[in-house]
Amino acid sequence: MANTTVKGSGKKAKTSHATIQIMGKGQDAYKDINWKTLSDEEARNLEKKGSLAWKILSNSQTQALQEMTVEDVEKKLAVILELTNSSTEPQDAILLDYYTVGFWWAKEEGFTSQQLSAFITVLNRLLGNIKDKNCSLSENISDLKSMMVGIGADSVEASGGLDFLDVEQAIKISDYIKSSLFQHHRMYEFMFHGQRKEEIIGTELCVKTLPAANVPFPAPLDEGLVEDAYNEYIAPPEAFDESENEELTKSATPNEEQLTEKKDDLEVFKVQVEVDPLNDVTADDVKQMFDIVSAELFGNLQIDVTRKLREREVEIITRINKIHKVAETT
CATH class of the missing domain: 1.20.5 (Single alpha-helices involved in coiled-coils or other helix-helix interfaces)
Structure with a gap:
């Protein structure tokens, strides 16, 4: 006999006790229970001491996950299991993928909400043995056997927390964990405890900075403009002194003697031009x-x-x- 508490509505809450007849073994023991109508607290109150159900996933969470697509299940489990860095952390991505595939497999096998929650607890416990306790493969197999104690037995005095499963479901779970976890036990050990080699790749670059600008414009880049072109076309002109301008003007004004000398030079040049210097040059x-x-x-x-x-x-x-x-x- 099992008792469930149902809360009424109104200012004064009334409590009634519904008696549920638990008959048979395994899945049949809870066949009369509609998990969708129970709250998380009511579902926990139905469990026996040491049960593995509702440890990781509550009743409401399990009910919600069963109605989602596989993509939404993955997103929801990432939040529940605190694996939100799965897009950048390989370890979180591997664990999230393992839990998502495991939940979807159990759902397709027709597990109830109670059995689904307990199955996720089993996966979490086995992975935790590798991560936290650094258990070997044989130790993890022994722990799985201890959790399945009492399944299909006439007496439920000794139970590993999964006595609501029948023998056929226990065999399916064993085969699934064997192929998905135990056969790759060394890989999960390396994932949790292996030290990855860090490779640091660097490139040294020599960068020349521009000198301080002492003109309105910065100095030109060597590869962009030659200095002669900069000084000729870009650099601003220097300040011009008016006194020097007067001296240049005076020196530039020719006198009569200079004009006479220039005339004589022109006459000599004309005579030289009249004589062809290439007359004696052959092919x-x-x-x-x-x-x-x-x-x-x-x-x-x-x-x-x-x-x-x-x-x-x-x-x-x-x-x-x-x-x-x-x-x-x-």
Whole structure:
């Protein structure tokens, strides 16, 4: 016999006791109970001492999860189990995925709300053994056996907390945990206790900063503008002294003697122009001169190109050597 408390409405709450006949074993023992009509407290009051139901998921949470899609179940379990960093933390993502798949499997197997809640408690306990107690595989198997004590037995004096399951459900749970957790026990041990190697990759960059500007505009970048072009086209003109301007004006004004000298120079230049300096130049002389000039021009160009090619070759070989050293160290 089991008693449930039902709260009435109104200013004065009335309490009535509904007597539920618990008959049979396993799932049949609670077949007359409609978990949807019970509150979380009423569902807990129906449980025997040591029951694994309602430890992680309450009755209301389990009822709500059964009505959701698998995507919504994952989001809800992330909040309930405090695995909200699953998008950035691999450990939280793995645990959330394991709980979600486990809940959905139990739901498709037709487990009741009580059995669903207890199944999540079993998964949480086994994972906690690995994380908190660093239990081995054999120790975790022994703990699972201890939780299944009393299933299908005529006497329920010794119970591991899952006596509301029948033998067939216990076998399904054992097979599921074996394939999903026990076969990958080493992986979960490494996830909780393995130390991951941290690799720090860095690149050193040499950055040259601009000097302090002493003009209205900052100094030009070396790769952007040459200094001669800056001084000629961009730099503001220097302050001009008026006294110097007067002296330049006076010196620029020619006198009579200077004009006479310029006239004489012009006459001499005219006489020199009238004499053609190329009268005695032959075609062979022009060809010889052209060969000399071209050799001087293109010879320097060839030397410059050869030098740049050698510098480029040395730079490429240096980079290849660095790559080989990195590959050998890794």
